[in-house]
Amino acid sequence: MQVLTQLLLLPLFAALALAEDNSIESTGVPRCGASLRELNKALSIELNANANCVWQIQRNTNQTIRLLFSHFKFAPSSSCETESIKVYDGPSTDSPLLGQVCNDTDAVPVLQSSTNSLTFLITTNSVAFTRNFFVFYYFISPDTKIENCGGQLTGPNGTFTSPNYPAAYPEFMYCVWHIKTAKNSKINLQFQDFFLELDQNCRFDFTAVYDGLTTNTGLIGKVCGRAQPAFESSSNVMTVVLSTDYANSYRGFSAQYISIPLPGPVEPDTFLTCSSDSMKIVLSKSYLASLGYNETHLQLNDPSCRPVVAESVIFSFPLASCGTTKKDEGHSIIYTNIVSLSATGNIITRQKSIEIIAKCKMENNSTLEVIYITKNNIIQNTTAVGRYKVSMSFYDSDSFSKPVRQSPYYVDLNQTLFAQVSLHSTDPNLLVFVDSCIASPQPDFGSLTYDLIRSGCNKDDTVVTYPPLEHYGRFKFNAFRFLRSFASVYLQCDILICDSKTTNSRCTEGCISRQKRAISSYTWKTNTVVGPIRLKRDLRSADHPESFTKADAEETRNLQQYSFYTLSFVALISNIVIVVTVILKYHKHQAGYSYQKIQSSY
Template sequence: MQVLRQILLLLPLVAALALAEDNSVESTGVPRCGASLHEQNKALRIELNANVSCTWQIQRNVNQTIRLIFSYFKFAPSSSCETESIKIYDGPSTNSPLLGQVCNDTDAVPVLQSSADSLTFHITTNSVVFTRNFFVFYYFFSPETKIENCGGHLTSPNGTFTSPNYPAPYPGFTYCVWHIQTAKNSKINLQFQDFFLELDQNCQFDFTAVYDGLTTNTGLIGKVCGRAQPTFESSSNTMTVVLSTDYANSYRGFSAQYTSAPLPGPVEPDTFLTCSSDSMKIVLSKSYLASLGYSETHLQLNDPSCSPVVKDSVIFSFPLASCGTTKKDEGESITYTNIISLSATGNIITRQKSIQIIAKCKMENNSTVEVIYITKNNIIQNITSVGRYNVSMSFYDSGSFSKPVRQSPYYVGLNQTLFAQVNLHSTDPNLVVFVDTCIASPQPDFGSPTYDLIRSGCNKDDTVVTYPPLAHHGRFQFNAFRFLRSFPSVYLQCDIVICDSNNTNSRCTKGCSSRQKRALSESSYTWKTNTVVGPIRLRRDLRSADHAESLTKARAEETPNVQQYSFYTLSFMALISNIIIVVAVILKYHKHQAGYGYQKLQSSY
């Protein structure tokens, strides 16, 4: 009976596997070596032999982003990236910017996203006689679409998380990433208490991938699907969990729990790096240097003239673009790198190791900054949230952009020309700001309705004039308007692109593009953020407010007179009533004293 029950439980999984295989085989009716693809989504099972060079191009015709997932790949044994690989390009050809590369030693499940209208991947194989197998699927999606309980940052020592809709079936075309980070000098134990995903032999359709670190580029611990209760352990205090699903055969997903535990061995010395929009700060404890056999006198940066401050620790603090710091435009980020060299002592020989400490500040493009003006005692305060580059936006009183507007709300006249400027606060002189998209909304949370002023660098409103990028400033102007249905305020939210001014092929130099808002993996720009400013109100609302205030004040002044009049009237009525009562009592008393009475009259007929 127990065996029969287990067989019955496995039947849905077997059926799902068969259906999944049928779907994948059915979806591979394309030429074996390359194709041009236009469907909204498609799965490709690819088999290639030796000495081939094949190109696939995916072209979208809707305003969405392409997500491409290589959920299974098997190259020839012992092959290298130089001899055979998959190269993915952000555009219509192999001349487009390179998004990524997949090789035999790729320690991840590659997931790539386009920023262009098309995406190309090219597979080359070497001369080894071997059947290479690849399974790849893609789909179009809107970056603005959010799925509840899909990914996030978990920083507690212990915690739980579930797949979207759990225990109901997870949505199709889901891609969620959870980053787990616990205390320093700890490790993470992850246990899936309930786990039910679509089953197939290589976990090609729906899968969960777990990484040993905070990225999905390398450090894959494992990839699982089907029914199981898998457990994973990290080597440090960071771990990343990914859920990826296709369009069919959704199940209830998973419920996971993680705990943290101290790492065995000695405590890591006090060394850390902090990066801001202006500077880099490196702190090295003396005990750490002593454990390496060095002292603070052995240290130097790329530029030896930049010396540290030595207290309880050795502290290097310097502007980003100084002290020999090198800057690299990596497409989806800008990285500032400096190296601390620990020079060995001795004139002829040494038995000390040659050590370098590489410090990198990576200004990631998926950070966001929001700035909103708040007035308190006539002082404007800028409230800034998480972000690496410090960005703010202000209105100015003229096209000279010399005098910012200090009032909040900013009252303006209908059709008045408004001048807006985005400011980047950074010590790096080789950066330029580009206003990519600006939308307006009557609500500070930018719910419906919204109105496009600028979209993908293109002016969508007839009154908008954009200024050429000028160093750390992005400028534009437009005429004031109001939303219908009596909305009193207008807020602006702008997407800002920050580029290396030495890159002549960056997004900042391309201006207007017909593409919709790009994915965060945009390779032609370096860093992206958004900023908010508002509210803006029309002057007639100010007059109405003043009139209402005056009316309230007048009514308040009239109130004592009305109250006084009412008091006198009430007192007079009370006096009259008392007089009538007294007269009635006196008359009644006198009638009784005179022998007066009532006598019933008899009727006569």
């Protein structure tokens, strides 16, 4: 009966999808570029060779833009250099580059602007081929939140559903579930019930599953319609995405995952880690042997940088060394080095040359590590996640030579405080910029806050910022009035990191207005917290209660005795004054005397 029902419903789904498709095609969107101001719109774009088309999305609103490329088909074998979609975070192609889509993109690209404008450029090469793209955008408010939409799942097994399930899911929705199980396991994901809008290319509503903790790469599959799909990861992490448009909502899905132990510890063929200081590439000997090579055949861009050979072959080197190249891509910096595998000592060889390309991509709040191997035009990907290391400390003077180690930091009211943000990286060509700093009496920075710095502008009269100095951002300010009303104060700063070789970067612009900030570029952003700061008068009672119970008890007794003697003395003087007053009044009445004001002769 269930199968018969599905067969009967399929024509209805197809008709609805066709109706939505026809409504999109009939919108009359120009084939090559347009200026769009609607709150949401779906674009079905068809381009031929040698196209260079720009679409601009802009609206007078405080909302941001979410842009999805749910289907794209470039010319076969085209490269990212000759054929791509470039998305810019602003009103023109001069704005910072937000991302790029091309033939090698292994994901369903979803990009979000930081302001109310966004631009994308589609470029095609000279190959005669009809390219097809389906683009969907909509404006969203920063405070928009849907219950049960995405989250973190960390148990060995679990279940999750689409919002409102089994009722129809909402429109304009993008939910992301990150699943992480124990190490040395993989994840089996099964959809017990699955009912999304049907479309041949899943352009409208879809679920995408990724083999990892990001949505940038590693797409396992994209599904829609009526089915019971199942997926399996290669490791202990998986990401599930649900995206919906503005029409034809259905029941959604109910999913269950379980973790499956892997048979013993498995040595990875390749492994890459990136930090603020270094890049580390690990290659197993068995993997090299399977390719017909050993450790003597390996070299980096700089051949003088040699690996450490033990159970595996390990290259570990500072980011800005060993021939590593650096590329600034607007909102990210990419460090790239290449391990070349080639036969040595032979005049004639039939072995193919293989390159292992390792990339550390520093993005907002994270570091995306990508390593891939090129062999016979086949690319294998491995990804991981890390962070730049940034810290903030107080110092005892403007020499910034001696950090304050005590916590809490006890200060006097209006005392000058010296703060320094430090980037711990071996790349000398980076700048640190303190974009914003707020103070709050609560460590979670609730509604009660006080601006010290905002968009690089000093908001407190006592704040003085120092010019950017390589890996350090410095400023000073006076202990503020928060300390009069609250026991503790915490400081939170937004930090921007830029490539010092990039002209007119955000780190060199200083104080700017909010309007100008929309077109400013920076490479990497994070925030750091320091505190608490307290007044010195609270030192003993706040941190040494045991000494208070002894020393302060003695002091209290002394104060009580002093107060008793003082009170007795005051009472004695009062009695004497009263007696003298009575006597004087008595004598005046007896003699008939009275006081008379003496007139001044002046």
